[in-house]
Amino acid sequence: MGFDPPPDDDQFDDPFGDDPLEDPFAGDPLEDPFADDPFGGGDGNSGDDLEEAFSEGSRSTLLAFIIVAVLVHAGLFSASLGVMLIGFRGQWVVGSALAIGGVLALGLAVVGYRRYKHSQ
Structure with a gap:
C-alpha cells in the first residue's frame, strides 16, 4: 500500500503560480x-x-439646458413627494401644494424647452 503521486491535473495547483507580479x-x-x-x-x-x-x-x-434640467428635476421630485404625502400620510394640504407645484414646474420646463427650440 504505497502512496500514489498526484495526477498532472492537480485541482489544488495554482494556475497563476508562475510569476506573482505578472498580470494574468x-x-x-x-x-x-x-x-x-x-x-x-x-x-x-x-x-x-x-x-x-x-x-x-x-x-x-x-x-x-440648465434651467430646463433644474425645473424637470424639481418638478418630478415635488410632484412625486406630494403624491406620496397624500397617499401614505394623508397630508392633503402639503401634499397637494407640492404636487401642484411640481406639475407647474414640469409645465414651465416644457414651455422653456419649446421656447428655446422655436427660437433657434
Whole structure:
C-alpha cells in the first residue's frame, strides 16, 4: 500500500503560480474599455475636449439646458413627494401644494424647452 503521486491535473495547483507580479489578464481587450474611445477618453485629453465643447457652444444653449434640467428635476421630485404625502400620510394640504407645484414646474420646463427650440 504505497502512496500514489498526484495526477498532472492537480485541482489544488495554482494556475497563476508562475510569476506573482505578472498580470494574468494583460492581453484582455476588456481591461481598458476606454483605450479605443473616439471621444478622447483614453489619451488623457478629455478635459481639453470638454473645455473646447463648452467654448464652442452658445451661452444661451447652456443656460436653457440648465434651467430646463433644474425645473424637470424639481418638478418630478415635488410632484412625486406630494403624491406620496397624500397617499401614505394623508397630508392633503402639503401634499397637494407640492404636487401642484411640481406639475407647474414640469409645465414651465416644457414651455422653456419649446421656447428655446422655436427660437433657434
